[in-house]
Amino acid sequence: MKIKKAIIPIAGKGTRFLPATKEIAKEIIPIINVPMIHYVVQEAVDAGIEQIIFVTSSGKFSVEDYFDRNQELEAFLERNNKTKELELIKKIGSMVDVTAVRQKEQLGLGHAVLMAKSMIGHEPFAVLLGDDIVINHQPAIKQLMDVSLSNQGAAVIGVMEVPQEDTSKYGIVKGERINPKTLKMNGMVEKPKPHEAPTNLATPGRYILTPEIFEILEKIPRGAGNEYQLTDAINVLCQQKNVFAYQFEGERFDTGNIHGYLDATIDFALKDPETREKFITSLQYRIKKYGISL
Numbered sequence: 512m513k514i515k516k517a518i519i520p521i522a523g524k525g526t527r528f529l530p531a532t533k534e535i536a537k538e539i540i541p542i543i544n545v546p547m548i549h550y551v552v553q554e555a556v557d558a559g560i561e562q563i564i565f566v567t568s569s570g571k572f573s574v575e576d577y578f579d580r581n582q583e584l585e586a587f588l589e590r591n592n593k594t595k596e597l598e599l600i601k602k603i604g605s606m607v608d609v610t611a612v613r614q615k616e617q618l619g620l621g622h623a624v625l626m627a628k629s630m631i632g633h634e635p636f637a638v639l640l641g642d643d644i645v646i647n648h649q650p651a652i653k654q655l656m657d658v659s660l661s662n663q664g665a666a667v668i669g670v671m672e673v674p675q676e677d678t679s680k681y682g683i684v685k686g687e688r689i690n691p692k693t694l695k696m697n698g699m700v701e702k703p704k705p706h707e708a709p710t711n712l713a714t715p716g717r718y719i720l721t722p723e724i725f726e727i728l729e730k731i732p733r734g735a736g737n738e739y740q741l742t743d744a745i746n747v748l749c750q751q752k753n754v755f756a757y758q759f760e761g762e763r764f765d766t767g768n769i770h771g772y773l774d775a776t777i778d779f780a781l782k783d784p785e786t787r788e789k790f791i792t793s794l795q796y797r798i799k800k801y802g803i804s805l
């Protein structure tokens with residue numbers, strides 16, 4: 512079955528980006544001139560997703576507005592013959608159908624996903640976390656969709672190898688390797704200590720899930736951090752049905768923290784022919800200015 516819907520939870524307060532997030536949604540903070548959330552939605556759209564369900568909280572209207580048409584701005588750009596900008600703005604306003612549901616209390620990622628239950632129905636769906644940008648010619652979430660399709664529509668968790676000391680930052684999968692990039696999962700654990708982690712295969716927040724997950728989410732107790740964890744529900748799902756973990760291809764930027772955000776900014780500025788040359792000149796100048804030896 513074709514996967515048409517994606518849940519993107521964006522209810523978090525973005526405290527690591529204060530003071531900016533005092534007044535603007537973290538997701539709207541741009542990497543150069545493109546809001547972070549644009550990259551995540553683009554990944555879903557490029558994978559064939561037709562509807563995005565944002566799980567929001569107060570102060571997130573700007574994310575919905577960003578993916579909506581802005582007639583006033585369009586008229587202004589038209590009057591001023593800004594054709595290129597007009598096309599760009601129109602394209603964003605019609606790139607995908609967007610819906611929002613509220614998460615009234617921040618009780619964890621599992622709770623956030625459960626809020627979208629009535630929007631999903633009985634189909635498999637995607638979940639993408641907005642704090643992670645994954646760049647690849649073939650979208651990471653599309654790679655997971657393909658694995659799901661070739662396994663009777665099973666749930667598939669996107670994973671990457673992380674250093675053992677970082678396991679406590681992620682949901683970690685366990686299972687049997689059935690081919691070089693795929694595991695048949697028999698469990699998942701949220702943020703295990705490095706010496707307790709079953710593997711070093713972590714999810715950066717890319718999932719294909721089946722609707723059974725909602726009944727499980729309704730029953731699970733609070734887990735790590737006293738929150739309802741999606742990881743704990745996936746762990747239960749593994750006991751009931753086939754669930755796979757897939758090591759996707761792509762470069763992942765952890766834009767949920769300042770370092771990852773800077774890393775993405777530098778990478779994107781170097782990659783884009785429009786910014787590249789002047790940016791290199793700036794970097795060379797600043798490295799000299801601060802007496803940095805490379």
Ligand code: G1P
Nearest residue numbers: 620640680681682714715716742
């Ligand atoms: C969440 C998930 C975790 C996942 C991570 C990816 O944790 O609970 O399993 O590995 O996102 O970024 P958070 O970073 O929100 O604490």
